[in-house]
Amino acid sequence: MAKILMKGNEAIGEAAIRAGCLNYFAYPITPQSEVAEYLSKRMPEAGGVFLQGESEVAVGYMIFGAAGCGQRVFTTSSSPGVSLMSEAISYIAGAQCPAVFVNIIRGGPGLGGILPSQGDYFQSVKGGGHGDYRLLVMAPASVQEAVEMMMMAFPLAEKYRNPVMILGDGLIGQMMEPVEFPDHLKSEPTNKDAWASNGMDTRGSDKQNLVKSLYLDPQQLNDHNLLLKSKYEQMKKEEIRFEPYNTDGDYRVLIVSFGTMSRVCRTAIDNLKEEGIEVGMIRPRTLFPFPESAIYDAAVKDSCTSVLSIEMNMGQMVEDVERCIRGQRPVRWYGKCGGEVPTPEEIMDLVKEYV
């Protein structure tokens, strides 16, 4: 298929349809309302379901209900909306239902601002809702990658029976870029008859399927949490994705950066190369599971003397970077938020302080 020029938010909507997801519930919020606007027209054309819910709280549970009966379903929102959905996300993870959430992050806390941010790293990676659960979190750095991650998200959600979060920022959502859509996914959710409340007749069974997160017995709840934990451990073995950049040769500084921020870092790294300064980068494509050993290995290279975690927030991922590096190299954070994105020049100046 030929490349077409498309806005990130619309491409995300189209990618879901191509991933075989014909059910979308959402509530408008800048900077991602274009997804709902696009799908309000496109879903009915594709024979799917579009519904604008009354709040993100309700939308979270519409997703839960639809996912609980075994249908592919997704929503998109931005930070304050995702906070409201976090209650449902916890229940969905607890009840082990597959669903896809897209957060096109805007600045916070509170009403914050409407410009791009990476301030929801903690919320997505450490759990915005209550209890011991994890989301599989993917962070695209381009519209094309957002499309590819959307296509991967549904089968992954079904593989683990766990919500998957695509964490973008306002730039990914608003940017126009050429995209090429992969072929429509043929795979259907396969294991749903084993657990989904899709009606006994649908699966020709006389056994009740129950979608729930309540385990009043302490032993049972502990066992349930151990089962969830084992899925998160499996994700750590099988789903880590990252992109190394300029890490083959020697470098003095290693940058860790994701999403839109990593694109700016890439430009800085290219410019520094021309000046004869080598900088490597690890770009996590999954934020959970986190590319821990890739970051460690890249940081402890003999030539590397310091590590920079560059983020569009006040220093969130840096805590994970420090954790991976286990004190082997100094780790520093640099970042801005509120919609200001650090420039390549700023990053170049910063790197020069360390070489």
Added chain:
Amino acid sequence: MAKGKTFQKPEALTDNHTHYCPGCTHGVIHRLVAECIDELGIRGRTVGIAPVGCAVLAYNYFNCDFQEAAHGRAPAMATGIKRVRPDLMVFTYQGDGDLASIGMSEIIHAANRGEKFTTIFVNNAVYGMTGGQMAPTTMPGQRTTTSPLGRNTDETGMPVRMAELLSSLVTTGYITRQAVLKPKYINRAKKAIKQAFTYQMEGRCFSLVEVISTCPTNWGMTPLDAIRWAEDTLLPYYKLGDYKTPEQSSGNE
């Protein structure tokens, strides 16, 4: 009913013993819902949604697919199911704290969109499960664990009448208030539940059956006194009857 047997358990109920207190009317309402499911032959395509409240374990007593909602969110979950699988029969089973307090927004919007599921709304004028705190439906002067001197309506307003409130929506729907205090009420309540399911089967409208119920434990009464109190105190304020049918589109009766 099979010949020679005088009493049978509906197929839509399991053999599990319920955890409800003696004299609690939740059990009666479960049975009515189950009988209607059996009589309409819809068990294999029914999905129930359990609330957070005393009926949180309803899925242990109903023999059909079930989902368990968060507190108050059952109507949003039912919306999710019904939109993606309109062929399924979906009912929510919710208490008055669940539906009229924390879940007020979800029920109003689901009703207003005319979502084609059925809500069984069990109004016992109190938060049963958490130990008898005041609900939006608690009567003026009624003592609860958070209104120990009796509900003060100057501070907390008057009890919410959900059937009246929902029937004021312009969207078509079936909204009725019933009770399960005595056999005469129980028979009518069953008819209403069956009617609600029938409207859903026909894909016609949202339906809500409010059921005036008892909570002897948290009212601090014997089961018999609880029934008397409900008849004397609740029924004059929560008047029984159909508030709206799909035949008449809007307005109170």
